[in-house]
Amino acid sequence: xxxxxxxxxxxxxxxxxxxxxxxxxxxxxxxxxxxxxxxxxxxxxxxxxxxxxxxxxxxxxxxxxxxxxxxxxxxxxxxxxxxxxxxxxxxxxxxxxxxxxxxxxxxxxxxxxxxxxxxxxxxxxxxxxxxxxxxxxxxxxxxxxxxxxxxxxxxxxxxxxxxxxxxxxxxxxxxxxxxxxxxxxxxxxxxxxxxxxxxxxxxxxxxxxxxxxxxxxxxxxxxxxxxxxxxxxxxxxxxxxxxxxxxxxxxxxxxxxxxxxxxxxxxxxxxxxxxxxxxxxxxxxxxxxxxxxxxxxxxxxxxxxxxxxxxxxxxxxxxxxxxxxxxxxxxxxxxxxxxxxxxxxxxxxxxxxxxxxxxxxxxxxxxxxxxxxxxxxxxxxxx
Numbered sequence: 566x567x568x569x570x571x572x573x574x575x576x577x578x579x580x581x582x583x584x585x586x587x588x589x590x591x592x593x594x595x596x597x598x599x600x601x602x603x604x605x606x607x608x609x610x611x612x613x614x615x616x617x618x619x620x621x622x623x624x625x626x627x628x629x630x631x632x633x634x635x636x637x638x639x640x641x642x643x644x645x646x647x648x649x650x651x652x653x654x655x656x657x658x659x660x661x662x663x664x665x666x667x668x669x670x671x672x673x674x675x676x677x678x679x680x681x682x683x684x685x686x687x688x689x690x691x692x693x694x695x696x697x698x699x700x701x702x703x704x705x706x707x708x709x710x711x712x713x714x715x716x717x718x719x720x721x722x723x724x725x726x727x728x729x730x731x732x733x734x735x736x737x738x739x740x741x742x743x744x745x746x747x748x749x750x751x752x753x754x755x756x757x758x759x760x761x762x763x764x765x766x767x768x769x770x771x772x773x774x775x776x777x778x779x780x781x782x783x784x785x786x787x788x789x790x791x792x793x794x795x796x797x798x799x800x801x802x803x804x805x806x807x808x809x810x811x812x813x814x815x816x817x818x819x820x821x822x823x824x825x826x827x828x829x830x831x832x833x834x835x836x837x838x839x840x841x842x843x844x845x846x847x848x849x850x851x852x853x854x855x856x857x858x859x860x861x862x863x864x865x866x867x868x869x870x871x872x873x874x875x876x877x878x879x880x881x882x883x884x885x886x887x888x889x890x891x892x893x894x895x896x897x898x899x900x901x902x903x904x905x906x907x908x909x910x911x912x913x914x915x916x917x918x919x920x921x922x923x924x925x926x927x928x929x930x931x932x933x934x935x936x937x938x939x940x941x942x943x944x945x946x947x948x
Contacts, residue, residue, distance in 0.1 A: 593816055595824035596800045597793070599885040605744045609805035612813070615706040617720060618660040618699045620772060621762065622678055622692040627784045627860045628848040629680070629840050639853060648836050649679035649691060651825040657817035659699050659810055680786065682836035684881035686828035687873035688786035689793070694821065697759050697794030698801075702813055704729075705751035705802055712736045712747050720758075723765040724914045725905035725921060729754055732900055742893050748802040749892045750900055752795040753869070756888060757903045759791035760867050760926060767933045769912025780855045783863040783933065785847060785874040792869055792886050797824055828884055843876050858942055865934040867926055898923070 596603055631645040656675040678692035707718055708731070715733035719726070736743045762770075767782035781787070797820050801807040806816040831839075844850045847862035864874050869888040890897060905921035917925070 591819060592823040592826075593801070593804075593806060593820040595797055595820050595827060597796060597824055597827050597884065597886065600887050601796065601799070601889060603745075603800060603803045605741050605748070605803045605805075607805070608740045608744045609802075610808040611709055612702075612706050612807070612809050614710070615659075615703045615810070616661045617703055618696065620660075620721075621696050622660055626780050626854050627680070627688070627786065627862075628844075628850060629837060630850070631859070632853040634853040634856075645854060647679050648833050648840075649677055649681055650833050650836075651681060651822050651830045653677060654691060654818075654821060657695060657814050657821070659702065659814055660696065680836065681825065682831045682839045683825060684829035684831070684879065685873070685884040686789060686793070686830075687875045687879070687883070688836075688839070689825070689828070689830070690784075690786045690790040691821070693759070693787055693790035694794040694797065694824075695817070697755050697791040698798035698817055699794075700755035700758055701748075701752045701795050701798035702802065702807060703751075704754050705748055705798075708751050709744065709747035712743055712750075722908055722910075723762060724768060724770045724908065724911050725765070726908050727758070727761065728904045728906060728920075730902045730904055732902070734895075734900060737893050737895075745803060746892050746895060748799055749889055750897055751802075752799045753888055753897050754901060754903060755798070756792055756795045756869050757923060759788065761903070761905065763787060763867075764926060764929050764933070765914070768914040768929070771912075777855050777857065779857040780860055783865050783930070784860055785862045785864045788864065788867065789871055789873045789886065792871060792888065793824060795869075795888060796886065797821065829881065839876060842878065847876065861941065863934070863937060865930040867930055 626645075626647075629645075629647040631647065633640045633643055633645060655677045658676050676695075678690075678695060681689050681691065683689055704718075711731065713734055713736040714731065716731050718729045718731070720729070721727065737746060763783050766778040769777075769779075771778055797817070798807070801813060801816045801820060806820075807813040840848070843862075845861075848860055849858065852859035862874070870885075871887075872883045872885050875883050903923050905917075907916050907920070914929075921929070
């Protein structure tokens with residue numbers, strides 16, 4: 566997804582250093598088995614119904630040390646770094662406050678996001694991990710109290726009006742299974758929200774007027790990172806490590822390093838080396854944010870059963886990661902429907918007969934792939 570980081574940095578033209586981060590004394594074990602069998606051992610205390618995350622975190626276009634332009638004019642002597650390390654991610658703050666995002670943009674917040682390379686998971690975008698984790702927790706707080714009821718949750722617009730319609734059904738008789746089913750459904754829907762964001766970016770969604778986000782649509786690291794975030798939040802909810810908002814924040818801070826370690830996350834120098842290796846293949850260091858084809862490699866595969874996109878030359882087997890389709894005999898896709906209703910400002914998104922739904926996502930992504938294939942500039946290296 567395109568970086569509001571670049572956008573706000575252009576606006577403020579600030580470089581702030583010496584920010585504080587907090588140390589993590591103890592990690593929470595991430596359960597990143599390819600297919601999760603996790604269940605709640607009991608019904609844990611649950612948070613009150615949460616406010617929706619306030620947009621998405623500022624994150625970075627694919628690459629590092631990126632040059633920038635604003636309104637077509639190059640910004641001299643300014644670069645966007647992007648690279649982070651697992652040991653310096655600082656706090657996690659549930660993103661329900663505009664000022665938290667602004668603090669991150671200005672470099673004065675204790676939560677750090679960026680891109681880290683891992684042998685088993687490829688490039689990982691920490692902002693995407695955090696965002697989908699937050700949305701999983703948010704949706705769980707709404708789903709669990711109403712599980713089995715028919716109702717509709719309306720979210721903010723992203724080209725289309727986002728709605729989730731929950732169908733009426735008879736929940737499991739077991740309290741523990743109802744709790745677990747709610748968490749699985751929340752993780753599934755949070756990932757679908759992330760998928761739609763990739764589609765919306767390609768078709769013209771802009772979180773800041775005047776700045777295209779096409780540069781980051783279907784970026785190769787995005788959806789695997791989103792899937793990882795859903796899985797981490799799922800683990801916290803089911804293990805009783807998210808009983809209230811502050812508990813969730815602390816637990817996310819402790820589980821992300823565990824997940825990165827399992828995927829063999831690398832130090833800054835190694836991430837930079839991999840970026841250098843694929844310069845001209847996956848990204849073009851000579852282009853400037855927000856030029857769309859600064860990013861050359863894209864992943865239009867949308868499923869929640871996925872391997873990471875690994876660069877040529879990586880010898881470690883990729884780690885397959887999934888979300889479940891069924892729990893306790895319930896097909897999750899039959900319990901709720903993600904709907905995208907027409908609005909008056911849909912940019913390049915075609916107007917549906919009624920509304921776009923999950924079954925339409927693959928066709929929208931395929932159209933994007935075909936157009937990108939025709940317009941993508943030729944590179945000097947093999948893809």
